Amino acid sequence: MRVTIREVAKRAGVSAATVSRVLNKPNLVEKETRRRVQAAMKELDFKPNAIARGLSSRQTDTLGLIVPAGITDFFFNELYQGIREASQSHNMRVLVFDSENSPERAMEGFYFLGQHQVDGIIFTSKMITEDFDPVIQRLGLPVVLVLAPNGAKTPIPSFDIDNVRAGFDVVSYLVSRGHRRIGMIAGKVPDTPWQQRLQGYESGLKHFGLPFDSQAVQTGEFSFDDGYRAMQRLLEKQADLQLTAVFSASDEMALGAMRCLYDNGLRVPDDMSIVGFDDVKVARMVVPRLTTVAQPFSEIGAQSVHWLMGALGRVITPTETGTYFLPHRFVERESVRTLV
Amino acid sequence: MRVTIREVAKRAGVSAATVSRVLNKPNLVEKETRRRVQAAMKELDFKPNAIARGLSSRQTDTLGLIVPAGITDFFFNELYQGIREASQSHNMRVLVFDSENSPERAMEGFYFLGQHQVDGIIFTSKMITEDFDPVIQRLGLPVVLVLAPNGAKTPIPSFDIDNVRAGFDVVSYLVSRGHRRIGMIAGKVPDTPWQQRLQGYESGLKHFGLPFDSQAVQTGEFSFDDGYRAMQRLLEKQADLQLTAVFSASDEMALGAMRCLYDNGLRVPDDMSIVGFDDVKVARMVVPRLTTVAQPFSEIGAQSVHWLMGALGRVITPTETGTYFLPHRFVERESVRTLV
DNA sequence: TTGTATGCGTTATCAT
């Protein structure tokens, strides 16, 4: 059917092993022989079978990526791009598995990727719990966490930003612009980045001597609609709250909040300032452009892939576990008003 | 290392072949034997090696997907999701290849996916030319085109919407809302969906007895910034043009156009009506919500995958080549004003 | 430097 290594060998008058060598360790074969083999490959339009190669060498040059719910999701999108590029620069493929926001599916993901003999796994989802320990152990593959804290006992490196710090920074910025009544749209689930940002928000208030009002914090899951509803609730208490700014734990929720304000006849930033989080692609496309915190997606992608390559011994790197904090960046645009 | 079919066989007191059978053709093996084997598999936590399986059976249950430039791109995103879901429902994996907008890379894509022994290929990019013929022929794999016309000579089915018709529909809608001076932001490259939409726009004008003014058509590639600039050019000629509505060949460009209007102190839809194309996720998140043409992404994904499954003989379907037109849908939102 | 032989984990063919 398709041309194999053997036919190339015959054509070049050498053994299959030699052909394999010019493919993998070209310098082990004499110049002239190599040339002949390469010529034969070209003539026959030979393309090595990646599957056979994977079976034989037990390495597929493929990284598995477990995402929580569709790389279509606003933000995993950007992250995926970062990981893809980093992988490509290391000559690696990436195989995506969508856990559909279910821990069980996420677990299946490990099995699935294991079956497909990926060389390493990047897990990026809201949470990884102790339940995953046995699965990961048995797999025996290097795993890194991305944008998620390690809730398992297995020591796994984690690449993330300092969410607490980021939350603090947002408050700090807002205060520097004269805001003193600041609300927040956070996430429900404990132990998530959203909660950490909330934590940073609280410590920010404290640091600047501002009162914390639990009414001023509304939660949502992540979506546009959640953001809308959270803002709606904030608005209902606005008589007491007197908010001048709201910090949303995600850009998508921020967009929902902005829409809600619009529907209530309020203008951003004139009547209410908004700060988002993520710096997704559309953040700069909306009116007003969204002031937000940029996550270093490509940097995170690069680092996590690089760590994996280190663990696989394909690159020299210290492969320590623990959390690697990468710097976030505050992006000032148009959605925050400076108060007198 | 990892547990293989042989160890399961030993444990169950049968041959490896039998284990393979309960995996693939369970009804060919006696109930009791099957039970024993399954028990053994469970006890040993056996997971079949997909790579070995692929090598032996010459089918990987994987579909290759060639995208033009990052599924991060606004719109391929939605399409990818459609294809992913359809694939999943057929128990297929999908391997993505990013051609980075280069025909050469796209060609490499076929080789790459071939090397990885995918069972079929979905090509979705701006263009497929005659240059691809030999490559596709040699691969010997079923290929379908998605959202792209077939410019090659090899008969390949294509799943698309009727872009000409869609362009016509937009004009028709605008006219029904009282607009008579309608501009367009189209695509540069000939033989693309963008050009077809332009064609529909022209025939729409003609049909309703409206004059066509080449000044009223500005081109861009696809991006937000392109849309912005195109609108800028339109505005410069607005004294002559007197446009009341602009049809953009993509939502992303429409967003750029809206921003441009905003920067020029114009309001949508009060001062200018805008219609986009694609119905990307953010179309309903911006202010005003974007009126647009929805492409049936999941339907397209489903159909193209289903065709492939037919070609692979895994499902009974007539596998004819030619273009399959799927219905687009006009989505009326807030960006078009009704004129008196 | 090159060739021979064997293995990777599974499926498929042919017996029994």
Added chain:
DNA sequence: ATGATAACGCATACAA
């Protein structure tokens, strides 16, 4: 219904 045995296409230890 089940078992031996030979592929699948390539990589690699070992020998030469």
